Amino acid sequence: MHPQPSEEEIRPVVQAHLHLEGPLLPILHDLQARFGFIPEAATRVMAEALNLSVAEVIGVISFYHDFRKAPAGRHVLKLCRAEACQSVGSDALAASLLGKLGVDWHGTTPDGRITVEPVYCLGLCACGPALMLDGVGHGRVDAPGAIAILEEAGV
């Protein structure tokens, strides 16, 4: 089980955004940036601060693909599955990478090294197939190129 931050650590992060109109998404992004996931204890803090039920807060968290309930692997690889990348062979690239890493979509390698997620468009549609590793985009990627990108990042 991963360590859970305490309510004392969470509260200032939540409070920092309460002056905004519609503060919940900025709070969730900030929590995930700091802790790597949305801590369970944060749902109560957010519900209290925003006068919402815990169920409503959980409903928001679960709606969005970005928010995690547990930390991802040390690296996050997002492979584009959308049509423009498909037209230049992203399906075969994904199959090869998932096979090499031994994971399925949304899976993390057993050593916690890397999590692989599908993404539906990175806006790199004229230079596909595209992927994003730890927030950095790469285009015109083939299987050997993808391996080289992973190796260079120390994956």
Place this chain on the structure above:
Amino acid sequence: MKIYVSRDSAAKAVGAERVVAALRAELAAQGVEAEIIRTGSRGMVWLEPLVEVDRGLGRMAYGPVAPGDVAGVLEGSAESLGLTEEIPFFARQTRLTFARCGVTDPLCLRDYEAHGGLAGLRRALAMSGDEIVAEVTASGLRGRGGAGFPTGIKWNTVRQAEAEQKYIVCNADEGDSGTFADRMIMEGDPFTLIEGMVIAGLGVGAGRGYVYLRSEYPDAIAVMNEAVALARAAGVLGADVLGSGRSFDMEIRSGAGAYVCGEETSLLNSLEGKRGVVRAKPPLPALEGFLGRPTVVNNVISLATVPVIFEKGAAFYAAFGLGRSKGTIPVQIAGNVARGGLFETAFGMPLGALVDEVAGGTASGRPVKAVQIGGPLGAYFGRDKFETPFGYEDFDGQGGLIGHAGLVVFDESADMLKMARFAMEFCAVESCGKCTPCRIGAVRGVETIDRIAGGDAAAVTVLSDLCEVMKDGSLCALGGFTPYPVLSALRGFPEDFAGVREAAE
């Protein structure tokens, strides 16, 4: 000597940072004085990383440049593509919205002004709200996000609504595959979007604005945040816009990976911090939008086009285009193409000219089989529809839509049954779940296409029926338009559905 290299994320994705590092190292080694200016993208993505060198006689283009090529580029021995503006792909364009993109430093306000920036805002500041709205109406500008609704009419509704606070919300949740115009303008000329939002605020009487920007675009988020801070510091935003005594300020908000939030009511819910489920209309967002207040929700390109309309005049803008599709459209050419990128042109160019002439056919060299226009909810057109002129009504008449004007080209290896199945699968993954035709229909759609693939001919009728129900019964375009790619694949390429059936028999 001045050297220009794009900082657009497409350029970076294919190695622009390595090229810049190599340029710096080579300049240092040779002891040559040169300024490296990071611009937005010229939109010629197949040439990225593109390096432009100005030795006093204009910007000479080299590309794609590898780090090993930089010595040749600097000494002029590498083969040049000639002046950037004279490259046929670039020379054929009419760049109004993207006039500065790729030319200027995106975060230099002085550069922005030197290239016509803020002229439109200064003109708008001298006009009444009614005059501003009338100018946009006269320009013929229609929503570039895909719906094509006249922008002036939307603004007028918000202008006439009575409220303490009104909002300008920019929809920058550009989730459609094959589209990157929003990303390119935000990374390459962010001040034009800011200026457009200020003019919109002055026009309708809104004091606050938000850009809802998808989280898949971290570079665009960074550039926009920086640009907003610079604009605020320079008095373009804030309590006293350019010394006029009028106020407008704005914030950048990040999405969280939900495609459906590109639908305006879902976007507003998300911006309020709720689940991004679609709202039923009416009430229109123009009357009850963000936090229940009157709100203009416009796409990035619509708002980013407003400054040039005010700089050059509505009549100038409306003189471009075809029929009721006035002005220019940034066509994004993507997928399996020889020359992919952004091509801004007046409405009216036939689809085939864009695919065969501008894009140069496929990258693979094999014949073009299909083009999907307008993202994952757009129809697949085969060569038989290549005469269709690029315009809202013209595409509608052919059973398609221009959407956000992205073209994704496929060669003959594409399996259209697989593409139809993907459309349904994508709809199932991204459905907000509020209405049944979309939530359940998409799942049943995948199953039904699998039955067709398994040789069940009767399932074709079921699929057509299901698509009719999704079209007529869905609350928004996600469920309502998913039938476009599915039915266009089924009807335009029946052999891909029949072939599997025969093989199974």
